[in-house]
Amino acid sequence: xVSKLYYKNKFIIRLIKPIENKRLFTAxxxxxxxxxDYQLWPKKLIALDAFCQTGLQWTRIFSNEAExxxxxxxxxxxxxxxxxxxxxxxxxxxxxxxxxxxGKLHRKDFNFVLIDSPVPFMYPDGSxxxxxxxxxxxxxxxxxxxxxxxxxxxxxxxxxxxPHPKEFNEKWINARAKFYGVKDGGCVLPQVMTEIxxxxxxxxxxxxxxxxxxxxxxxxxxxxxAVSKN
Ligand SMILES: C[S@@+](CC[C@H](N)C(=O)[O-])C[C@H]1O[C@@H](n2cnc3c(N)ncnc32)[C@H](O)[C@@H]1O
Numbered sequence: 001x002v003s004k005l006y007y008k009n010k011f012i013i014r015l016i017k018p019i020e021n022k023r024l025f026t027a028x029x030x031x032x033x034x035x036x037d038y039q040l041w042p043k044k045l046i047a048l049d050a051f052c053q054t055g056l057q058w059t060r061i062f063s064n065e066a067e068x069x070x071x072x073x074x075x076x077x078x079x080x081x082x083x084x085x086x087x088x089x090x091x092x093x094x095x096x097x098x099x100x101x102x103g104k105l106h107r108k109d110f111n112f113v114l115i116d117s118p119v120p121f122m123y124p125d126g127s128x129x130x131x132x133x134x135x136x137x138x139x140x141x142x143x144x145x146x147x148x149x150x151x152x153x154x155x156x157x158x159x160x161x162x163p164h165p166k167e168f169n170e171k172w173i174n175a176r177a178k179f180y181g182v183k184d185g186g187c188v189l190p191q192v193m194t195e196i197x198x199x200x201x202x203x204x205x206x207x208x209x210x211x212x213x214x215x216x217x218x219x220x221x222x223x224x225x226a227v228s229k230n
Contacts, residue, residue: 027216028061028114028148031224035146038210040226042111046142048072049114050096054081055089058116063089070106072096097123101136109142115149119220120162120172128172131179138204143229151213151223154187158219190221197225205230 035041045066049059052071059082063069069089073079079093090106092099099105115130115137122128130137130149137147152158155172164172176185180196188196190213198208210226 027214027222028058031148031214031222032062034212034214035210035224035226038226040146040210042142042144042146045069045112046107046110047112047114048105048107048110048140049116050100051114051116051118052082052091053078053116055086056081058114059086059089062112066112068107070110072099097133100133100140103139105140108140110140111142111145113137113141113145113147115147117150119150119152120155120158120164120168122168122171126171128175129179131175134179134200135204138201138206138227141227145227147225147227149223149225150216150220151193152220153190153193153213156186161219193223197223201225201227 032041045062046068047062047066047070049055049069049071052059052073053075055063055071059069059071063086066089069086071082071086071089071091072094073082074093074095076093079091082089083091092106094104117130119129123132125132129152141147155169155176159169173185176188177183178185180188180193182188182192182196194211194213198211201208201211206227207230208225209228210224212224213221214224215221
Protein backbone atom coordinates (compact mmCIF):
# COMPACT_ATOMS: atom_id res chain seq x y z
CA UNK A 1 0.00 0.00 0.00
CA VAL A 2 2.78 2.37 0.92
CA SER A 3 4.47 1.63 -2.40
CA LYS A 4 1.25 2.58 -4.27
CA LEU A 5 1.08 5.86 -2.36
CA TYR A 6 4.78 6.44 -2.94
CA TYR A 7 4.49 6.04 -6.72
CA LYS A 8 1.32 8.13 -6.79
CA ASN A 9 3.11 10.96 -4.96
CA LYS A 10 6.14 10.68 -7.25
CA PHE A 11 3.81 11.00 -10.24
CA ILE A 12 1.98 14.03 -8.78
CA ILE A 13 5.31 15.73 -8.00
CA ARG A 14 6.42 15.23 -11.61
CA LEU A 15 3.21 16.82 -12.86
CA ILE A 16 3.27 19.73 -10.43
CA LYS A 17 6.97 20.66 -10.69
CA PRO A 18 6.71 22.71 -13.90
CA ILE A 19 3.75 24.60 -12.40
CA GLU A 20 5.58 25.29 -9.13
CA ASN A 21 8.64 26.42 -11.07
CA LYS A 22 6.52 29.04 -12.83
CA ARG A 23 5.63 30.63 -9.47
CA LEU A 24 1.91 30.98 -10.00
CA PHE A 25 1.44 33.51 -7.20
CA THR A 26 -0.66 31.28 -5.04
CA ALA A 27 0.60 33.27 -2.02
CA UNK A 28 -2.00 36.01 -2.58
CA UNK A 29 -4.80 33.47 -2.95
CA UNK A 30 -3.78 31.80 0.32
CA UNK A 31 -3.66 35.18 2.06
CA UNK A 32 -7.16 36.01 0.88
CA UNK A 33 -8.43 32.59 1.96
CA UNK A 34 -6.87 33.15 5.39
CA UNK A 35 -8.63 36.51 5.76
CA UNK A 36 -11.88 34.80 4.73
CA ASP A 37 -11.39 32.17 7.44
CA TYR A 38 -11.10 34.99 9.96
CA GLN A 39 -14.39 36.33 8.50
CA LEU A 40 -12.71 39.64 7.76
CA TRP A 41 -12.95 39.62 3.95
CA PRO A 42 -15.36 42.36 2.74
CA LYS A 43 -18.77 41.21 1.49
CA LYS A 44 -18.88 43.92 -1.20
CA LEU A 45 -15.33 44.24 -2.40
CA ILE A 46 -14.16 47.76 -3.32
CA ALA A 47 -10.60 47.06 -4.41
CA LEU A 48 -7.56 49.15 -5.23
CA ASP A 49 -4.59 47.46 -6.92
CA ALA A 50 -2.07 50.30 -6.82
CA PHE A 51 0.80 48.58 -8.66
CA CYS A 52 -1.11 46.27 -11.00
CA GLN A 53 1.17 45.91 -14.04
CA THR A 54 -0.93 43.88 -16.55
CA GLY A 55 -3.03 42.42 -13.73
CA LEU A 56 -2.47 38.92 -15.04
CA GLN A 57 -0.50 37.83 -12.02
CA TRP A 58 -2.26 39.20 -8.97
CA THR A 59 -5.34 41.20 -9.92
CA ARG A 60 -6.94 38.24 -11.62
CA ILE A 61 -6.92 36.38 -8.28
CA PHE A 62 -9.62 38.64 -6.80
CA SER A 63 -11.01 40.64 -9.74
CA ASN A 64 -14.10 38.45 -10.20
CA GLU A 65 -15.13 39.12 -6.62
CA ALA A 66 -14.86 42.91 -6.87
CA GLU A 67 -17.93 45.09 -7.05
CA UNK A 68 -15.56 47.95 -7.94
CA UNK A 69 -11.96 47.56 -9.01
CA UNK A 70 -9.49 50.40 -9.51
CA UNK A 71 -6.10 49.59 -10.99
CA UNK A 72 -3.02 51.79 -11.35
CA UNK A 73 0.39 51.39 -12.91
CA UNK A 74 2.88 53.92 -14.21
CA UNK A 75 3.91 51.73 -17.13
CA UNK A 76 1.90 52.58 -20.24
CA UNK A 77 2.44 49.29 -21.98
CA UNK A 78 1.36 47.27 -18.94
CA UNK A 79 -1.78 49.40 -18.64
CA UNK A 80 -2.66 48.78 -22.28
CA UNK A 81 -2.92 45.06 -21.51
CA UNK A 82 -4.64 45.67 -18.17
CA UNK A 83 -7.39 47.64 -19.92
CA UNK A 84 -7.89 44.80 -22.37
CA UNK A 85 -7.99 42.13 -19.68
CA UNK A 86 -10.17 44.01 -17.17
CA UNK A 87 -12.74 45.91 -19.24
CA UNK A 88 -15.02 46.50 -16.26
CA UNK A 89 -12.27 47.93 -14.03
CA UNK A 90 -11.30 51.58 -13.64
CA UNK A 91 -7.77 51.25 -15.05
CA UNK A 92 -5.39 54.21 -14.71
CA UNK A 93 -1.97 54.90 -16.14
CA UNK A 94 -0.15 57.13 -13.69
CA UNK A 95 1.69 57.56 -10.43
CA UNK A 96 -0.41 55.76 -7.82
CA UNK A 97 1.78 57.09 -5.00
CA UNK A 98 0.86 60.63 -5.96
CA UNK A 99 -2.78 59.53 -6.30
CA UNK A 100 -2.79 57.93 -2.84
CA UNK A 101 -1.04 60.89 -1.21
CA UNK A 102 -2.91 63.68 -2.96
CA GLY A 103 -6.51 62.47 -3.15
CA LYS A 104 -6.44 61.53 -6.85
CA LEU A 105 -7.92 58.05 -6.52
CA HIS A 106 -11.49 57.76 -7.77
CA ARG A 107 -12.89 56.63 -4.41
CA LYS A 108 -12.07 57.00 -0.75
CA ASP A 109 -13.86 53.92 0.54
CA PHE A 110 -11.62 51.08 -0.58
CA ASN A 111 -11.98 48.01 1.60
CA PHE A 112 -9.16 46.11 -0.05
CA VAL A 113 -5.86 47.74 -0.98
CA LEU A 114 -3.10 45.77 -2.62
CA ILE A 115 0.39 47.29 -2.63
CA ASP A 116 2.70 45.13 -4.76
CA SER A 117 5.39 47.81 -4.98
CA PRO A 118 8.66 47.09 -6.77
CA VAL A 119 11.52 45.68 -4.65
CA PRO A 120 14.44 46.07 -4.53
CA PHE A 121 13.79 49.52 -5.98
CA MET A 122 14.43 53.17 -5.18
CA TYR A 123 11.81 55.62 -6.48
CA PRO A 124 13.16 58.68 -8.34
CA ASP A 125 12.67 60.79 -5.19
CA GLY A 126 14.93 58.42 -3.19
CA SER A 127 12.13 56.67 -1.27
CA UNK A 128 11.69 52.89 -0.90
CA UNK A 129 8.90 50.30 -0.63
CA UNK A 130 5.64 51.83 0.74
CA UNK A 131 7.35 53.98 3.37
CA UNK A 132 6.47 57.40 1.97
CA UNK A 133 2.76 56.74 1.41
CA UNK A 134 1.86 54.16 4.08
CA UNK A 135 0.02 56.69 6.28
CA UNK A 136 -1.85 58.15 3.29
CA UNK A 137 -3.39 54.77 2.42
CA UNK A 138 -5.61 55.27 5.47
CA UNK A 139 -7.14 58.44 3.99
CA UNK A 140 -8.54 56.33 1.16
CA UNK A 141 -10.17 53.40 2.92
CA UNK A 142 -13.56 52.45 4.33
CA UNK A 143 -14.20 52.06 8.07
CA UNK A 144 -13.38 48.37 7.70
CA UNK A 145 -10.59 47.42 5.31
CA UNK A 146 -7.88 44.94 4.41
CA UNK A 147 -4.46 46.08 3.25
CA UNK A 148 -1.92 43.68 1.76
CA UNK A 149 1.61 44.86 1.00
CA UNK A 150 4.94 43.43 0.00
CA UNK A 151 7.39 43.45 2.88
CA UNK A 152 10.97 42.22 3.06
CA UNK A 153 12.08 40.76 6.41
CA UNK A 154 15.73 40.27 5.47
CA UNK A 155 16.97 42.29 2.52
CA UNK A 156 20.07 40.13 2.14
CA UNK A 157 18.09 37.10 0.91
CA UNK A 158 16.62 39.32 -1.78
CA UNK A 159 19.89 41.07 -2.64
CA UNK A 160 21.53 37.65 -3.04
CA UNK A 161 19.37 37.03 -6.11
CA UNK A 162 19.05 40.69 -7.17
CA PRO A 163 22.47 42.21 -6.42
CA HIS A 164 22.59 46.02 -6.18
CA PRO A 165 25.44 48.50 -5.63
CA LYS A 166 26.62 49.01 -2.05
CA GLU A 167 25.36 52.60 -2.07
CA PHE A 168 21.82 51.46 -2.96
CA ASN A 169 21.87 48.84 -0.20
CA GLU A 170 23.00 51.42 2.39
CA LYS A 171 20.24 53.84 1.40
CA TRP A 172 17.65 51.05 1.55
CA ILE A 173 18.85 49.94 5.00
CA ASN A 174 18.70 53.53 6.28
CA ALA A 175 15.20 54.06 4.91
CA ARG A 176 14.06 50.84 6.58
CA ALA A 177 15.69 51.74 9.89
CA LYS A 178 13.86 55.07 9.83
CA PHE A 179 10.44 53.69 8.85
CA TYR A 180 10.51 50.77 11.27
CA GLY A 181 12.30 52.72 14.02
CA VAL A 182 14.95 50.02 14.45
CA LYS A 183 18.73 49.99 14.69
CA ASP A 184 19.37 47.46 11.92
CA GLY A 185 17.15 48.15 8.93
CA GLY A 186 18.68 45.24 7.04
CA CYS A 187 16.73 42.63 8.96
CA VAL A 188 13.32 43.23 10.53
CA LEU A 189 11.83 39.89 11.48
CA PRO A 190 8.10 39.32 10.91
CA GLN A 191 7.34 39.13 14.64
CA VAL A 192 8.93 42.57 15.10
CA MET A 193 7.44 43.99 11.91
CA THR A 194 3.86 42.97 12.76
CA GLU A 195 4.08 44.76 16.12
CA ILE A 196 5.44 47.90 14.44
CA UNK A 197 2.61 47.96 11.87
CA UNK A 198 0.08 47.43 14.67
CA UNK A 199 1.40 50.53 16.46
CA UNK A 200 1.43 52.57 13.24
CA UNK A 201 -2.18 51.63 12.44
CA UNK A 202 -3.33 52.46 15.95
CA UNK A 203 -1.54 55.83 15.83
CA UNK A 204 -3.55 56.57 12.68
CA UNK A 205 -6.83 56.08 14.57
CA UNK A 206 -7.66 52.52 13.48
CA UNK A 207 -8.01 49.30 15.43
CA UNK A 208 -5.74 46.54 14.11
CA UNK A 209 -8.00 43.49 13.97
CA UNK A 210 -5.34 41.35 12.34
CA UNK A 211 -1.72 41.97 11.39
CA UNK A 212 -0.04 38.95 9.95
CA UNK A 213 2.90 38.00 7.76
CA UNK A 214 3.11 35.20 5.20
CA UNK A 215 6.02 34.33 2.97
CA UNK A 216 5.37 35.00 -0.69
CA UNK A 217 8.46 33.15 -1.85
CA UNK A 218 11.98 32.54 -0.53
CA UNK A 219 12.89 36.24 -0.56
CA UNK A 220 9.98 38.25 0.78
CA UNK A 221 6.41 38.17 1.97
CA UNK A 222 2.97 39.70 2.22
CA UNK A 223 1.93 41.71 5.24
CA UNK A 224 -1.83 41.62 5.78
CA UNK A 225 -3.52 44.24 7.91
CA ALA A 226 -7.23 44.18 8.76
CA VAL A 227 -8.42 47.42 10.33
CA SER A 228 -11.57 49.07 11.60
CA LYS A 229 -12.01 52.76 12.31
CA ASN A 230 -11.96 53.64 16.03
C1 LIG B 1 6.13 44.30 -8.64
S1 LIG B 1 5.45 45.04 -10.04
C2 LIG B 1 3.74 44.72 -9.86
C3 LIG B 1 3.36 43.36 -10.32
C4 LIG B 1 1.88 43.13 -10.35
N1 LIG B 1 1.23 43.40 -9.08
C5 LIG B 1 1.61 41.73 -10.77
O1 LIG B 1 1.28 40.91 -9.92
O2 LIG B 1 1.78 41.47 -11.95
C6 LIG B 1 5.57 46.72 -9.65
C7 LIG B 1 4.86 47.63 -10.61
O3 LIG B 1 4.88 48.93 -10.04
C8 LIG B 1 4.84 49.85 -11.10
N2 LIG B 1 5.20 51.17 -10.55
C9 LIG B 1 6.39 51.62 -10.13
N3 LIG B 1 6.28 52.87 -9.63
C10 LIG B 1 4.98 53.21 -9.72
C11 LIG B 1 4.23 54.36 -9.35
N4 LIG B 1 4.81 55.43 -8.79
N5 LIG B 1 2.90 54.37 -9.59
C12 LIG B 1 2.30 53.30 -10.17
N6 LIG B 1 2.95 52.17 -10.53
C13 LIG B 1 4.28 52.13 -10.31
C14 LIG B 1 5.80 49.27 -12.12
O4 LIG B 1 5.53 49.77 -13.40
C15 LIG B 1 5.50 47.76 -11.98
O5 LIG B 1 4.58 47.35 -12.96
